[in-house]
Amino acid sequence: MSPSLSRxxxxxxxxxxxxxxxxxxxxxxxxxxxxxxxxxxxxxxGKVWADFSxxxxxxxxxPSIPTLTSSNGYVTKLDLQLVSGTASxxxxxxxxxLPTYAARGAHRPLDDLIANDPEFDIEDFYPDIRxxxxxxxxxxxxxxxxxxxxxYCNKTIFDKHGIPMPSATxxxxxxxxxxxxxxFSRPADQYGFSCAPAIDDLVxxxxxxxxxxxxxxxxASALGSPESLAALEFVADLFVRDQATPPISNLVTVNALxxxxxxxxxxxxNGPWQVVNARKAExxxxxxxxxxxxxxxxxxxxxxxxxxxxxxxxRDLPLAWTLLKALTSTAALDxxxxxxxxxxxxxxxxxxxxxxxxxxxxVQRILAGEVAGGHHYEVTTNWNQVRQLLGQDLxxxxxxxxxxxxxxxxxxxxxxxxxxxxxxxxRQATERSR
Amino acid sequence: xxxxxxxxxxxxxxxxxxxxxxxxxxxxxxxxxxxFLAPSFIGFVIFTAGPVVAAGVIxxxxxxxxxxPEFTGLExxxxxxxxxxxWSALVNTAYFTLVSVPLTIVVSLALAxxxxxxxxxxxxxxxxxxxPYATITVAVAFVWIWLYIPHGGMVNTALGWIGIDGxxxxxxxxxxxxxxxxxxxxxxxxxxxxxFLAGLQAIPQQLYEAARIDGSSAWQSFRxxxxxxxSPAMFFVVVTSIIGSFQVFDQALIMTxxxxxxxxxxxxxxxxxxxxENYDQGYAAAQSLVLFAFIVVITAAQFRLQRRLVHYDN
Numbered sequence: 001m002s003p004s005l006s007r008x009x010x011x012x013x014x015x016x017x018x019x020x021x022x023x024x025x026x027x028x029x030x031x032x033x034x035x036x037x038x039x040x041x042x043x044x045x046g047k048v049w050a051d052f053s054x055x056x057x058x059x060x061x062x063p064s065i066p067t068l069t070s071s072n073g074y075v076t077k078l079d080l081q082l083v084s085g086t087a088s089x090x091x092x093x094x095x096x097x098l099p100t101y102a103a104r105g106a107h108r109p110l111d112d113l114i115a116n117d118p119e120f121d122i123e124d125f126y127p128d129i130r131x132x133x134x135x136x137x138x139x140x141x142x143x144x145x146x147x148x149x150x151x152y153c154n155k156t157i158f159d160k161h162g163i164p165m166p167s168a169t170x171x172x173x174x175x176x177x178x179x180x181x182x183x184f185s186r187p188a189d190q191y192g193f194s195c196a197p198a199i200d201d202l203v204x205x206x207x208x209x210x211x212x213x214x215x216x217x218x219x220a221s222a223l224g225s226p227e228s229l230a231a232l233e234f235v236a237d238l239f240v241r242d243q244a245t246p247p248i249s250n251l252v253t254v255n256a257l258x259x260x261x262x263x264x265x266x267x268x269x270n271g272p273w274q275v276v277n278a279r280k281a282e283x284x285x286x287x288x289x290x291x292x293x294x295x296x297x298x299x300x301x302x303x304x305x306x307x308x309x310x311x312x313x314x315r316d317l318p319l320a321w322t323l324l325k326a327l328t329s330t331a332a333l334d335x336x337x338x339x340x341x342x343x344x345x346x347x348x349x350x351x352x353x354x355x356x357x358x359x360x361x362x363v364q365r366i367l368a369g370e371v372a373g374g375h376h377y378e379v380t381t382n383w384n385q386v387r388q389l390l391g392q393d394l395x396x397x398x399x400x401x402x403x404x405x406x407x408x409x410x411x412x413x414x415x416x417x418x419x420x421x422x423x424x425x426x427r428q429a430t431e432r433s434r
Numbered sequence: 435x436x437x438x439x440x441x442x443x444x445x446x447x448x449x450x451x452x453x454x455x456x457x458x459x460x461x462x463x464x465x466x467x468x469x470f471l472a473p474s475f476i477g478f479v480i481f482t483a484g485p486v487v488a489a490g491v492i493x494x495x496x497x498x499x500x501x502x503p504e505f506t507g508l509e510x511x512x513x514x515x516x517x518x519x520x521w522s523a524l525v526n527t528a529y530f531t532l533v534s535v536p537l538t539i540v541v542s543l544a545l546a547x548x549x550x551x552x553x554x555x556x557x558x559x560x561x562x563x564x565x566p567y568a569t570i571t572v573a574v575a576f577v578w579i580w581l582y583i584p585h586g587g588m589v590n591t592a593l594g595w596i597g598i599d600g601x602x603x604x605x606x607x608x609x610x611x612x613x614x615x616x617x618x619x620x621x622x623x624x625x626x627x628x629x630f631l632a633g634l635q636a637i638p639q640q641l642y643e644a645a646r647i648d649g650s651s652a653w654q655s656f657r658x659x660x661x662x663x664x665s666p667a668m669f670f671v672v673v674t675s676i677i678g679s680f681q682v683f684d685q686a687l688i689m690t691x692x693x694x695x696x697x698x699x700x701x702x703x704x705x706x707x708x709x710x711e712n713y714d715q716g717y718a719a720a721q722s723l724v725l726f727a728f729i730v731v732i733t734a735a736q737f738r739l740q741r742r743l744v745h746y747d748n
Binding site: 076079082083100104105106247248249250251252310382384385388391392393395396399401414428432 | 498499500501518579582583584585587602604605607688689690691692693694695696699707710711712713
C-alpha cells in the first residue's frame with residue numbers, strides 16, 4: 001500500500017465524503033428514537049433540556065434526541081425541518097406562534113389523542129395555557145410553561161426615597177403608578193419605569209385598560225376604541241410627557257431588563273421568566289402585580305408548549321404522543337421548575353418562583369386567580385405581520401414624533417386588512433380540517 | 435557562440451494530422467473546457483438560474499410552505515399596486531442607492547488618488563482602509579449603533595465639539611436613512627478604492643507627460659486623462675455598487691429593523707419578511723422578480739451608456 005495519498009485518491013475520498021455528508025444531511029429522523037426540538041440560548045437552559053432528555057430516556061426506555069437551537073434561529077430551522085419532513089416527533093412552540101402554525105396545517109390537532117388517553121388529565125393545566133394552546137376550537141399543543149406579566153421593583157430605590165414597596169396582593173392603580181414613576185424620575189439619570197414600546201409589552205396596558213389590538217371576533221382593529229387609545233396614551237405619556245423612562249436611542253436594542261439591571265430604574269414591566277436574570281442585580285428587588293387600569297390588573301399571560309407536526313406518520317404517532325406526555329408530565333415540569341426558569345404549565349407541578357425575594361409566590365397565585373388577574377395573549381394566524389405593522393408605526397408616538405391618535409389612525413386600515421386576511425386563513429384552515 | 439540548427443531529416447518531419455484526428459483533438463479540447471466550466475456552470479444553474487425560474491413559478495402561486503400551493507395567476511403582482519409598504523420600501527431603496535453609490539464612488543476615488551501619490555507605507559494604508567470592507571456587516575453595524583447613541587455616542591459627542599446638537603440618529607424620521615448611508619459608505623468604500631487604485635496604476639505616464647507638455651493644469655489632466663482612462667474601473671464599480679445597494683439588507687435589519695415607521699425598510703428586507711416571516715411565498719417571489727427586473731433594466735441601461743462613456747483602449 002502506498003504510504004502517500006495521490007491526488008486521485010484525495011479526490012475520490014473527498015467525493016465519497018461529500019456524498020456521505022449529503023446523505024447524512026438528507027436523512028430523516030432516526031427510527032424508534034424520541035426526537036424533540038426546543039430553543040436554548042444559554043448553557044443554563046441547555047442543562048435543563050439535558051435533564052429533560054435523561055428523564056425522557058428513563059421514562060420511555062428509548063434514546064432521547066433533543067435538537068436544541070438558539071431562540072433567534074429556532075423558527076427558521078423548524079420551518080425548514082417541517083417542510084423537508086425531517087422535523088422531530090415533538091416540537092416546542094411559542095404560544096403566540098401556535099395559530100400561525102396550526103392555520104398553515106403544520107401541526108396536527110391533539111384532541112383525538114387526548115380523548116383516547118384516560119391517563120392524560122388536561123384539566124391539570126392552567127386555563128390560560130389551554131387557551132394559548134388552542135386554535136379554532138381545537139388543542140394543538142400541550143403547555144410546558146405559562147406566566148403573567150408582573151412589575152419588578154427596585155427595592156433599593158424605593159427605600160432611598162422612603163416610599164414603601166407596593167402591595168403584593170392589591171395591585172396599585174394606574175394613577176398611583178404614574179405618580180411613583182414621576183417621583184422616581186426626579187433625580188438626574190434616574191427613571192421611574194422601563195418597558196419596550198413594542199406590542200408584546202403594550203398589550204398588557206391595553207388589556208388592563210379594557211382595550212385590545214383587535215375586536216372580539218378578530219375581524220377588525222380595536223386600537224381606535226376609546227379604551228385602547230386611553231391605554232396607549234397613558235404609556236406614551238410616561239415616555240414623552242413625563243420623561244419617566246430611559247431615553248430611547250435605538251428601537252431595535254430597547255431592553256427593559258438591561259435598563260432595570262443598570263440600577264437606576266425603579267420599576268420594570270416583564271415576565272417572571274426574567275427572575276433568573278434579575279437575580280444577578282446588585283440591588284434589592286421584588287415583584288408585585290401589574291398596575292390595575294379601568295379593567296383591573298389583567299396583564300398579558302403568555303406561555304409555550306409542545307406540539308406534534310402534521311407530517312408525523314401514523315406509525316410514529318404513538319411514540320410522539322408518549323414523548324409529548326413525558327415532556328409535559330408533572331415530573332418533567334418539576335425539573336423545569338427547580339431550574340427556576342419559568343412557571344410550569346401544570347397545577348400539580350412545583351413553582352419555579354420560590355422566595356427570596358418575598359413576593360415570588362404571587363406568580364402561581366395570579367395564575368390560579370387568587371391575586372390580581374391576567375389575560376391570555378390573544379393573537380391571530382398572521383400575528384408576525386401584526387407585530388411588524390405595530391412595531392413600525394406605534395413606537396413613533398413613544399418617541400414624540402406623532403400623537404397616539406395619529407399613529408393609530410395610520411395603522412387602522414392596514415390592521416383591518418390583516419384581520420380580513422386572518423379570517424381568510426381561519427376559514428381555509430376550517431375547510432381543510434373538515 | 436553561434437547557434438546552429440540542424441536540418442530535420444525529411445522522414446522525421448511531422449506530417450499534418452488527418453482530419454479525423456484534428457476533430458478528435460478539438461472534441462477533446464471542448465470536453466476539457468466543459469469540464470473546467472462544469473463546476474461553475476452547475477453552481478450557476480442550481481443556485482442562480484434555477485431559483486430565478488422557481489421564483490417565476492412561485493410568483494403565480496398562493497403558497498405558505500405547508501398547505502398545497504394554489505395557482506393564482508398574476509394576483510401577487512396585482513397586490514403590489516395597493517401595498518404601501520412595498521412602495522415605501524422601493525422608494526427607500528432608490529433613495530439609498532441614489533445617495534450611497536455616488537458618495538461611495540467619490541470617497542473611493544479620492545482615497546485611491548491619495549494613495550496613488552507615492553505615499554510612504556502605502557501598503558499599510560491600503561490594508562487599513564480596506565479593513566471596513568473586509569469586516570462582516572453585523573459587527574460593523576453593532577459598532578455604528580454605539581457610535582450613533584444620541585447621548586454619549588461618538589458621533590454626537592464630536593458634533594457637540596463644534597456646537598451642533600446631534601439628533602437621535604436611528605430613531606429619527608429624517609436622519610435614520612442618512613445614518614445608514616454613512617455607515618454603508620464607510621463599510622464599502624474600500625472595494626472601490628482598490629479597483630480605482632489598480633486602474634490608476636495602469637494609466638501610462640506618457641499620457642500625463644503629453645498633457646503637461648500641452649500645458650494642462652492638474653484638474654485638466656484629471657478630467658481629460660485620468661477620468662477617461664479610469665472609465666472601465668468606474669463602470670465596474672458603478673454597476674457592482676448599484677446592484678449591491680439595491681440588495682441592501684443586513685445593516686438596515688440590525689441597526690433600525692426598518693424603522694422608524696418604514697423609513698429604512700428596504701426591498702430585500704420586505705421580501706425576506708414576506709417570504710420567511712409571514713410565509714407568503716408567492717407574494718415574496720413576485721416582489722423579488724420586480725426587484726430583479728429593476729436591476730436588469732438599470733444594468734442594461736448602464737451597459738448601453740458605457741458604449742459612449744467607457745474607453746477600453748489606451
